[in-house]
Amino acid sequence: MTPLELTHLAAGEKSAPVTDxxxxxxxxxxxxxxxxxxxxxxxxxxxxxxxxQGDLPELPTSPEEHGEAKLAVLSMSGRYHGSTTAGQWLDRIVAHGLGTRSRVELTLTEAGLEVVRPGATDFFIPAGALREALLGKGIAGKVLSEGGLLVVTWAHGDRLIDSGFRSDHAAEHAEWVDTLNSMINKSLETTDTEGAR
Missing domain, CATH: 1.20.5 (Single alpha-helices involved in coiled-coils or other helix-helix interfaces)
Incomplete structure (x- = not known):
């Protein structure tokens, strides 16, 4: 290499910039x-x-009754994904811990639906407060495949609430919908019969 080429090579080399x-x-x-x-x-x-949402009443707790009312009709382990205002799947309800996602153990009895959530507030939905059960695909902050979510509509105070649950075994959802809706229809028929007397 000639001295001129070395000069051009040296002029082209630059030191790496110093980190600031x-x-x-x-x-x-x-x-x-x-x-x-x-x-x-x-x-x-x-x-x-x-x-x-402070006007929402305290959540009901499981009754201390024994006998037939406490016999489990169905039970399920899974996840609780939250609650919303009924029909408005993006209007999340957070009062009284209803917005806290958690594991869940659901137990359906003749008295109602018992929701046990480790690490979050447990609550109970009396049979008379249940309004509808259906298969959904989403609730505030969680979207699943069609039918991947068990949505239970229930009355609490003057509000209708949708609560979303997903079983560890999604095939159970259809049985839950059928059983809950059958129980709701039976309850409505009983109420109508008593009102007609």
Missing amino acids: WAARIGWLVGLALFIALVYWLMREGWKWRGTL
């Missing part, structure tokens, strides 16, 4: 603060929604 650690650290701190702000806003929004 202060700028990098500044960007990382800024990003961390932005993420913390977004998380805080989401948390405040959740609390605000709970405050708006």
Whole structure:
């Protein structure tokens, strides 16, 4: 290589730029603060929604009755995906822990539907409060395949609520819908017969 070629080669080589650690650290701190702000806003929004739904009565608890009313008609293990205002699958209800997703053990008895949630508030839906059961595909924040969600509509206070459940064995959903709707129709017929007397 000639000296002229070496000069051109040396002129073309440049040292790697020096890392500006202060700028990098500044960007990382800024990003961390932005993420913390977004998380805080989401948390405040959740609390605000709970405050708006403060008129919702306390959730009923399982009756202490024994005998036939406590005999399980059906039981299921799975996941509780949340509750919404009936017919409005994006209007999540968060008051009294209804917005908390969790594992669930459902037990249907003649008295109603017992919802046991480890790590979240348990509640009970009396048989007289049950309105409808159907197979759905979504509820606020969770979308599944068609029929992948058991949606139970029930009355609580002056509201109708849809609660979404998914069994560990999705094939059970159809039996639950049939049994719940049969129980609801039987309850309505009994109410109509008593009202006619």
